[in-house]
Amino acid sequence: MTQPLSPSDYLKKILTARVYDVAVESDLQPAHALSRRLNNLVLLKREDQQPVFSFKLRGAYNKMAHLSQEQLDKGVICASAGNHAQGVAMSARKLGTRAVVVMPTTTPQLKIDAVKTLGGDVVLHGDSYSDAYEHAARLQQEQGLTFVHPFDDPDVIAGQGTIAMEILRQLQSLGSRRLDAVFVAIGGGGLISGVANYIKAVRPEIKVIGVQMNDSDAMAQSVRAHQRVQLADVGLFSDGTAVKLVGEETFRVAQGLVDEFVLVDTDAVCAAIKDIFVDTRSIVEPAGALAVAAIKQYV
Numbered sequence: 001m002t003q004p005l006s007p008s009d010y011l012k013k014i015l016t017a018r019v020y021d022v023a024v025e026s027d028l029q030p031a032h033a034l035s036r037r038l039n040n041l042v043l044l045k046r047e048d049q050q051p052v053f054s055f056k057l058r059g060a061y062n063k064m065a066h067l068s069q070e071q072l073d074k075g076v077i078c079a080s081a082g083n084h085a086q087g088v089a090m091s092a093r094k095l096g097t098r099a100v101v102v103m104p105t106t107t108p109q110l111k112i113d114a115v116k117t118l119g120g121d122v123v124l125h126g127d128s129y130s131d132a133y134e135h136a137a138r139l140q141q142e143q144g145l146t147f148v149h150p151f152d153d154p155d156v157i158a159g160q161g162t163i164a165m166e167i168l169r170q171l172q173s174l175g176s177r178r179l180d181a182v183f184v185a186i187g188g189g190g191l192i193s194g195v196a197n198y199i200k201a202v203r204p205e206i207k208v209i210g211v212q213m214n215d216s217d218a219m220a221q222s223v224r225a226h227q228r229v230q231l232a233d234v235g236l237f238s239d240g241t242a243v244k245l246v247g248e249e250t251f252r253v254a255q256g257l258v259d260e261f262v263l264v265d266t267d268a269v270c271a272a273i274k275d276i277f278v279d280t281r282s283i284v285e286p287a288g289a290l291a292v293a294a295i296k297q298y299v
Helices: 007-015 032-038 056-065 069-074 083-095 109-117 129-143 154-173 190-202 218-225 248-257 266-280 286-298
Strands: 028-030 043-045 076-079 099-103 121-124 181-185 207-213 260-264
Touching: 007 154, 007 190, 028 154, 032 266, 032 286, 043 154, 043 266, 056 083, 056 154, 076 083, 076 129, 083 099, 083 109, 099 109, 099 129, 109 121, 121 129, 154 190, 154 248, 181 190, 181 286, 190 207, 190 248, 207 218, 207 286, 218 248, 218 260, 260 266, 260 286, 266 286
Parallel strands: 076 099, 099 121, 181 207, 207 260
Antiparallel strands: 028 043
16 A cells, blocks of 8 residues: 655645646735735735636646656546636647546536637536536546546645745745735645645644635535545535535545634625625635635634
8 A cells, every 4th residue: 555645745746746837826915905904914826817717727737747648648537616627628738638527517607618618528417526526437437538636636736736835935025924824715625735735844833724615514524523524415606615525635634734624604705705806806706715704704
C-alpha cells in the first residue's frame, strides 16, 4: 500500500504544478468597504479572473498535463456541476484531446453552453453531481477514457493549491506578511485540500477555515463523524458546492489540516454576493460568496 502524501509531498507537487499554460495569477484584492464594516482587512482572491471564471481550471489542467500521450489520444471524461467541466474542456482543447463531460440535469444552461463552446462533448444525467459521477464512471469503462476527478486526485489538489502559493507571495506586495485566516468554500474538498497543504507546510500558524452551506455540509459532518458521511440530499442554491459525498483523499487532508468549519445559509450567501459586488462590481455565483458570508459570521 502506498503511503499517504504528507504536506511536504504536496508542497513539492504544488511548486511544480503545471497550471500557468492556461491559468493566470489572479489578483489578491482588498475589499475596502467590507473591511471597514468588519474592522478587519478582508482580501479577496479573484479567481473569477480565470479564463473560465473559476479556479477549477488549475487542477484540471495539472492533472491532464501529467497524462501520457496514449491516454491523451484516447481522451478524458469528467463529471461536473459546471466549473470543473469548463476547466477540463479548455484543458483538452489546449492539449489536443477529446473531453466527454457528464453534467447533472440541474446544471445552469450558462455552464452547459460554456462547455460546448470550449469543445466538450456534454452528456446530461441525474439530479446531482453524485448521479453524474456514477454515469461518467460507466462511460469511462465503456470507452477507455481517463477520468479527471473534480477533487479527489492529488494532481488536481496540487493544481488548486497554487492559489495558496500565490496568496502568500502576493501578501508581500500588499505590504504585510500578516494573515490570520484563510476562508475556503468546500464542495468535494479539492480546493481546501490544496490550500491547507500549502499553508500548513509553509505558514502553519495561519488558520484554514472551511465553509459549507448548511444544507450541503458533507465535509463538516464527515470530519465530526471521523468517517465520510453521504448526504441523502443537498441544497442546490450553491450548485458549485452541492456534493453528497466528499473524496477519500480530500476527507483525509481536511480531517488532518483544516482548523474549523463554518456553515452559512442562503440568506447569508445572498448578502455576501451583494457585499462582493459593492467592492468589486462583479457578480459572483453563490459558491464564490460562501467564504465572504463566513468571514462576516466569524468576526
